[in-house]
Amino acid sequence: MAAVAEFDSVGLRYGTGAEVLRDLDFRLRFGTFYFLTGASGAGKTSLLKLLYLAQRPTRGRIRLFGEELSEAPREALPPYRRRIGVVFQDFRLIKHMSAFDNVALPLRIAGASDEDVEGPVREMLAWVGLADRASARPPTLSGGEQQRVAIARAVINRPELLVADEPTGNVDAEMASRLMGLFTAMNRLGTTVVVATHDMGLIDATPGAQQIRLENGTLVDPNGALRAPPPAGAT
Amino acid sequence: MMLEWFFIPPAQRRLLLSTGRRAPTPWVIAIMSFTIVLIAATGLALANTATVLSQAIEARYALEVPGGGANLAALESTVRSTPGVVSSQSVPEREMRKTLERWLGPEADSADLPVPALINFDAKPGTDLSALQRRLQAISPGARISAHRDSVAPLLQSLTLLQAVAFGLVLLLSAAAAAAVVLAARGSLDTHRFTIDVMHGIGATDIQVTNLFQRKIAIDALVGSVAGGLAAAVVLLLLAGGAAFARDLTGGATLGLIDILILALLPLALTGLATWVARTAVLAALREAL
Numbered sequence: 001m002a003a004v005a006e007f008d009s010v011g012l013r014y015g016t017g018a019e020v021l022r023d024l025d026f027r028l029r030f031g032t033f034y035f036l037t038g039a040s041g042a043g044k045t046s047l048l049k050l051l052y053l054a055q056r057p058t059r060g061r062i063r064l065f066g067e068e069l070s071e072a073p074r075e076a077l078p079p080y081r082r083r084i085g086v087v088f089q090d091f092r093l094i095k096h097m098s099a100f101d102n103v104a105l106p107l108r109i110a111g112a113s114d115e116d117v118e119g120p121v122r123e124m125l126a127w128v129g130l131a132d133r134a135s136a137r138p139p140t141l142s143g144g145e146q147q148r149v150a151i152a153r154a155v156i157n158r159p160e161l162l163v164a165d166e167p168t169g170n171v172d173a174e175m176a177s178r179l180m181g182l183f184t185a186m187n188r189l190g191t192t193v194v195v196a197t198h199d200m201g202l203i204d205a206t207p208g209a210q211q212i213r214l215e216n217g218t219l220v221d222p223n224g225a226l227r228a229p230p231p232a233g234a235t
Numbered sequence: 236m237m238l239e240w241f242f243i244p245p246a247q248r249r250l251l252l253s254t255g256r257r258a259p260t261p262w263v264i265a266i267m268s269f270t271i272v273l274i275a276a277t278g279l280a281l282a283n284t285a286t287v288l289s290q291a292i293e294a295r296y297a298l299e300v301p302g303g304g305a306n307l308a309a310l311e312s313t314v315r316s317t318p319g320v321v322s323s324q325s326v327p328e329r330e331m332r333k334t335l336e337r338w339l340g341p342e343a344d345s346a347d348l349p350v351p352a353l354i355n356f357d358a359k360p361g362t363d364l365s366a367l368q369r370r371l372q373a374i375s376p377g378a379r380i381s382a383h384r385d386s387v388a389p390l391l392q393s394l395t396l397l398q399a400v401a402f403g404l405v406l407l408l409s410a411a412a413a414a415a416v417v418l419a420a421r422g423s424l425d426t427h428r429f430t431i432d433v434m435h436g437i438g439a440t441d442i443q444v445t446n447l448f449q450r451k452i453a454i455d456a457l458v459g460s461v462a463g464g465l466a467a468a469v470v471l472l473l474l475a476g477g478a479a480f481a482r483d484l485t486g487g488a489t490l491g492l493i494d495i496l497i498l499a500l501l502p503l504a505l506t507g508l509a510t511w512v513a514r515t516a517v518l519a520a521l522r523e524a525l
Contacts, residue, residue, distance in 0.1 A: 054436060074522070075441070082438030092433050096252040108247055109439045117246075153437075 003027040003063070004161050004192045005051060010060030012046055020046050021217045024060070028194065030160075033187045035203045036196040038214035044196040045089065045165055047214060051194060052086045052163045053077050065160065082110055085159035085191075087167045091150040093138040099125065099145075100134040103152045110157060124152045127182065129175070143170040151179055155186060162186060162193045168202060180206060240446035240514075241453065250430055251423075251447050260419040260452065261459035264509060267412040268463025268502045271405050275501055276471055278401025279494040285394040292383035294321070294359065300352040301377040303328075307352050309374050314354060317370075319362030326353040405501075412505060413512045416452060420516040423448055431521070441521045448517045449510060456509035464502030471498075 010024040021043045028034060038044050049055040050062060053069065061070045064080055085106075093102050103124055104117045125131050128148035138146050147170045154162060162183065168176035180202060187193045194212075195202075203209060213220040298314060300307065307325060314323045331350050335343035342348065358364065364380055371378040384391075424431065431444055475489075490498070 052436065074524075078435075078438045078440045080438075081436065084438075086436060092429075092436070094250065094430050094433055097249055101246060101249060104246065105250075105434075106437045108244070109434065109437050109443060114244065114246060 002029055004030050004065060006061075006063040007050075008061040008063075010050065010057045010062060012043075012050065012055065013058050019058070019217060021050070021057075021214075024219055026212070026219060026221070028161075028192055030192055031187065031190050032192055033184065033206060033209040034192075034194045034212055035206070035209050036194055036212045036214065037198070037200075037203070042214040043217045044214055046217075048086075048163050048165055048194070048196055051161070052084050053081050082106070082157065083160045085154035085157070085162040087147075087151050087154045087162075087164035089165040089169070091138070091146045093146055093149055093153075095138050098135045098137055099130055099141065099149045102138070102149055103156055105153060106157045120156060121152075124156050125149075128152045128179070144172065144175060147171055148175070148179070151182070155182065158186070158189070158191070160191060162191050164193070164195045166197055167195060168197070168199065176202065177205070240449045243446055243450055247447065248450070250434065251427055251451055252430075258419060258423075258455070260415065260455040261462070263415045263419075264412055264456050264459030264505065265463035265466070267408050267415070268460040268505050269467045270463075271408045271412075271505065272464050272467035272498055272501050273470060274401050274404045274408070276467070276490060276494075276498055278398050278405070279490055279497065281394050281398050281401065283489065283491065283494070285391055285398070288387065288394075289384070289391055292387055294357045295383040296356055296358060296364070297381050297383060297386075298354040298356065298371065299379050299381065300354075300375050301379075302349055303352055306375045307354075310352075310371055310378060311354055313370050313374060314356050314367070317358075317362065317367045319359045320367075321357040321359060323354055323356035326355060328352070409505065409508060413508055416456065416509045416512045417516045419455075420448060420452060420513045421520060423451065424517060424520050432524075435524065441518055444521060445514055445517045449514045452513035453506065453510040456506045456513075460502035460505040460509070464499070468498075 005028040007024045007026050010021065011019050012021040013019045024047070036044050036047065046055065050057060051064075053064070057070055061068060063069065065083060067080070069077065069080060094105070097105075100121055104121045107117045107120065122131065122134070125134050128151060130145060130148055130152070133141065133145060136145075138149065141149065147167065151164070151167055154164065164183070167183075168179055171179065176199075183193050183195065184206060197203070203211060298310065300310060311323060311325055314320055328350055331353060332343045332348075335348075335350070339348070368378075368380050371380070427448075434444055471490075
């Protein structure tokens with residue numbers, strides 16, 4: 001199983017509107033670091049939604065972790081979602097819960113006990129520089145702090161696929177570099193990382209990363225990195 | 236485990252924000268529970284009254300002799316000597332006139348008013364009443380035997396109908412309580428839509444999400460139904476305290492141990508219904524999302 005995600009002639013439209021994504025054919029290889037770029041409205045967030053199973057394609061097929069999930073029954077999706085970490089552009093933190101509880105949520109949903117949650121969550125909060133803000137609720141945190149909580153929540157259960165939508169948009173350069181260091185470290189441990197960003201500096205500072213570029217809902221592949229290798233025996 | 240939804244760890248319970256102010260659900264359920272218990276108690280008391288009444292008159296007959304009791308002793312002797320007749324009592328004329336006085340006033344005592352003679356008797360099932368009737372008519376041609384159950388049949392039918400109405404009302408109120416729970420569950424889902432989306436995105440199953448709501452609504456329903464049930468119990472105890480009044484109302488029938496057990500279980504049954512309805516409603520609503 002070489003691909004974490006395979007898109008085959010995928011299209012997406014919302015309601016009866018025009019297609020926001022068209023004819024997407026690509027594979028994301030396990031353990032690779034990808035940047036998803038494109039102008040605002042190009043379809044980056046929609047593509048990420050397809051990747052983290054928040055949206056079904058209106059045509060075509062998507063395989064994740066080797067399983068065809070485009071038309072899988074909804075009861076079949078949670079185990080796959082647990083293998084994906086997501087950093088949302090708007091953080092999506094639960095406002096009435098502490099930073100600790102927000103970060104612990106994926107572990108608790110996966111069935112971890114309070115004892116099993118305590119250590120890893122404290123460690124992760126310390127790593128993102130929020131050890132002393134564990135009991136703070138999101139409305140009392142700055143934008144950058146909320147973003148770090150969101151990132152900690154996304155990576156706490158060591159996902160196989162990490163999807164991040166503008167993860168460094170609200171942090172200073174030093175924290176951005178630190179967070180990208182975390183993503184890179186996770187990538188080295190085998191996590192496939194897909195980061196949507198406008199920040200070309202971030203791409204330049206991440207050697208070995210592949211770039212996926214979307215233009216008006218279609219894929220542009222400047223490095224040829226996304227083309228599937230030809231089938232064995234093909235000429 | 237069937238009750239795993241009830242034993243959710245506190246950390247997960249915090250996912251549903253508690254404002255410290257209870258929604259109207261417990262109040263609605265309390266009112267429903269109060270009304271259901273009172274109506275059910277009425278229905279059970281009516282059933283007991285009907286049973287007491289029908290048992291009392293099942294084997295009871297009346298021998299009516301128009302124009303008074305010239306041959307009353309012979310008639311009574313014939314009745315007593317008939318195989319199958321267990322007991323008999325002639326109703327004194329004085330008592331008959333006293334009864335009539337309720338409708339006729341002092342005129343009931345007038346010697347001009349002919350009062351029939353009346354002999355009540357109890358007969359075992361299978362007693363040949365036709366033969367008895369023939370023998371009695373030979374003594375007094377106008378003598379006529381009538382079964383008490385025939386006279387009381389319309390009343391028993393009314394009691395049966397009232398029991399059915401009470402049962403129907405209990406079902407209707409239960410359905411109304413269930414509808415209120417569905418509305419409360421959907422309202423709660425809307426309130427917590429964001430949290431649910433986040434949970435789903437992180438990999439929570441519908442069952443995990445549902446368990447949170449089911450627990451919350453089950454507790455609300457339990458609080459409401461027990462409070463309503465207790466209030467109804469107080470009312471029933473006050474009624475039982477005025478025993479003479481209650482006896483007059485029920486014809487001597489009271490609520491038995493099994494009736495009280497049924498009434499005590501009704502609030503719990505209502506809680507069970509609300510919990511099941513909440514679970515079904517939440518699961519159905521969640522299926523509408525991806």
